[in-house]
Amino acid sequence: MDDPHPLRAHMALCLLGFRGSGYSPGFVKVMGEVQAALWADPERQVRLVDEPDPICDACPNLGPRGCTLGGDEHEAHMRAHDREVLRRLDLAPGTAISWGALLARVAERIEGADLPAICTTCPWLPLGVCRESVDALRSSQGGNALSPPKGGDAPAEAH
Numbered sequence: 001m002d003d004p005h006p007l008r009a010h011m012a013l014c015l016l017g018f019r020g021s022g023y024s025p026g027f028v029k030v031m032g033e034v035q036a037a038l039w040a041d042p043e044r045q046v047r048l049v050d051e052p053d054p055i056c057d058a059c060p061n062l063g064p065r066g067c068t069l070g071g072d073e074h075e076a077h078m079r080a081h082d083r084e085v086l087r088r089l090d091l092a093p094g095t096a097i098s099w100g101a102l103l104a105r106v107a108e109r110i111e112g113a114d115l116p117a118i119c120t121t122c123p124w125l126p127l128g129v130c131r132e133s134v135d136a137l138r139s140s141q142g143g144n145a146l147s148p149p150k151g152g153d154a155p156a157e158a159h
């Protein structure tokens with residue numbers, strides 16, 4: 001069996017809202033590959049972390065001390081996102097869980113209206129697609145939201 005795929009905890013929500021736009025072509029490619037792999041195999045294990053993950057490795061905003069999206073100290077904000085998601089899911093950093101079980105837990109414990117408190121200043125938040133996707137997952141009770149939506153616009157600062 002493959003080792004659990006490291007995944008920033010808040011990235012589980014980002015993957016729900018990802019519609020093919022991102023910070024660079026390389027980032028979009030990796031994000032799309034991870035999204036496709038997880039949706040194709042709900043039994044795939046992920047290990048939830050509160051630090052940069054392999055998707056971050058492909059992001060042009062990753063610096064030596066982590067995420068620099070909003071400046072040199074932005075990694076602290078990203079970790080706060082991760083820890084808030086983990087708190088709401090009642091899971092500890094480092095937990096390994098199947099993607100399907102994680103989706104079910106998100107569906108049970110997080111709703112779209114929670115995202116402003118979790119995601120704070122993320123430039124993608126105003127688009128509303130992540131909120132819509134979380135609520136769609138809740139509607140399906142985590143069970144059949146295995147076909148992520150495609151399309152949608154990118155925020156101007158996120159190319």
Ligand code: SF4
Binds near residue numbers: 011081
């Ligand atoms: S609003 Fe930003 S941080 Fe929140 S789920 Fe969407 S992309 Fe991720």
